[in-house]
Amino acid sequence: MRPFARKMAFFSAGCACLSLCVLLCGASVKAQSAPTQPGGALPSVQPPAVAQPPASISGTVVDPSGAAVARARVSLTREDSSAKQETLTGDDGQFSFAGIAPGAFQLTITAEDFATQSVSGTLHPGENYAAPRIALVLATEETEVKVVVPTVEIAEEQLKVEEKQRVLGVVPNYYVTYLPDAAPLDAKQKFKLALKTTVDPVTFLLTGAIAGAQQANDSFKGYGQGGQGYAKRYGADYADAVTSTFIGGAILPSILKQDPRYFYKGTGSTRSRLMYAIANAVICKGDNGRWQANYSNILGSLAAGGLSNLYYPPEDRNGPALTFENAALGIGASAAANILQEFVIRKLTPSARKQAPTTN
Numbered sequence: 001m002r003p004f005a006r007k008m009a010f011f012s013a014g015c016a017c018l019s020l021c022v023l024l025c026g027a028s029v030k031a032q033s034a035p036t037q038p039g040g041a042l043p044s045v046q047p048p049a050v051a052q053p054p055a056s057i058s059g060t061v062v063d064p065s066g067a068a069v070a071r072a073r074v075s076l077t078r079e080d081s082s083a084k085q086e087t088l089t090g091d092d093g094q095f096s097f098a099g100i101a102p103g104a105f106q107l108t109i110t111a112e113d114f115a116t117q118s119v120s121g122t123l124h125p126g127e128n129y130a131a132p133r134i135a136l137v138l139a140t141e142e143t144e145v146k147v148v149v150p151t152v153e154i155a156e157e158q159l160k161v162e163e164k165q166r167v168l169g170v171v172p173n174y175y176v177t178y179l180p181d182a183a184p185l186d187a188k189q190k191f192k193l194a195l196k197t198t199v200d201p202v203t204f205l206l207t208g209a210i211a212g213a214q215q216a217n218d219s220f221k222g223y224g225q226g227g228q229g230y231a232k233r234y235g236a237d238y239a240d241a242v243t244s245t246f247i248g249g250a251i252l253p254s255i256l257k258q259d260p261r262y263f264y265k266g267t268g269s270t271r272s273r274l275m276y277a278i279a280n281a282v283i284c285k286g287d288n289g290r291w292q293a294n295y296s297n298i299l300g301s302l303a304a305g306g307l308s309n310l311y312y313p314p315e316d317r318n319g320p321a322l323t324f325e326n327a328a329l330g331i332g333a334s335a336a337a338n339i340l341q342e343f344v345i346r347k348l349t350p351s352a353r354k355q356a357p358t359t360n
Contacts, residue, residue: 055100058095061111174196185260210237259287274343297331
């Protein structure tokens with residue numbers, strides 16, 4: 001074979017070998033990249049997750065006048081309530097939260113003397129959220145104000161009404177109340193009532209009438225007749241009135257905390273009211289509102305009867321006998337007066353008829 005021919009033959013053989021290698025390599029690559037999913041579809045490729053940049057929240061809290069509210073508590077709550085952060089406002093009323101993940105949020109602001117305020121919003125990636133100026137309003141609390149009037153003031157007002165009570169518009173009728181729940185009197189008011197009774201002009205007139213009747217009957221002969229005898233009788237009768245009124249109506253009631261007044265009943269049967277009136281000569285209401293033995297009236301009658309022995313004529317002083325006799329008379333007189341109060345006197349007292357209902 002000629003040299004040229006041999007070269008061509010070698011060249012052809014080399015090309016054939018090279019083509020074969022290329023085919024073999026192509027088949028191998030194709031076999032390696034062939035699809036493995038059914039239907040020949042290529043597998044999907046997920047892009048890597050991109051981290052969301054953190055954001056921040058800031059704002060200013062002020063009062064209704066626009067002044068900064070320092071140390072107000074600001075709470076940050078996320079939508080899923082998975083995390084909660086808190087901070088306090090500075091002296092300038094400002095607050096801030098940094099490094100907050102994006103998403104919905106709520107700010108809750110609380111401060112002493114102010115109503116709770118809430119602000120909601122949505123935070124975007126990398127956003128520096130500036131909350132609108134947060135103006136708090138003063139807290140309003142509905143408080144029931146109960147005014148309690150002192151008992152002594154109530155009693156004083158009721159006493160003013162009692163001091164206007166006069167039988168036929170003339171004779172004092174102070175020691176009766178037509179209010180079943182009348183407030184108790186304090187010691188000062190008890191003495192005031194006793195003094196007002198003993199210095200009333202009608203008291204002086206009635207004492208004069210009694211002394212005149214005694215002189216006409218020549219009672220207490222040791223006093224004699226004439227002006228001097230009348231003056232002695234008058235002085236003794238007035239002394240009886242003063243001692244019995246102050247001892248039984250002020251001194252002992254203040255010490256024993258008892259009410260010296262008669263509490264008008266005005267309802268029920270005649271018999272029940274009659275028994276009530278008689279019983280009130282020996283029972284009374286205490287300052288605590290409970291019924292109890294009327295030691296003030298009983299002991300007051302004994303004390304007044306004992307003192308009367310000091311100024312009655314010697315022949316009319318019977319020692320203890322006179323004392324107990326006068327005490328018994330005093331208790332009987334109280335029972336009689338109570339009966340009149342229950343059934344008669346109220347009808348004759350103009351101001352009393354307006355104060356309480358009655359069955360008669």
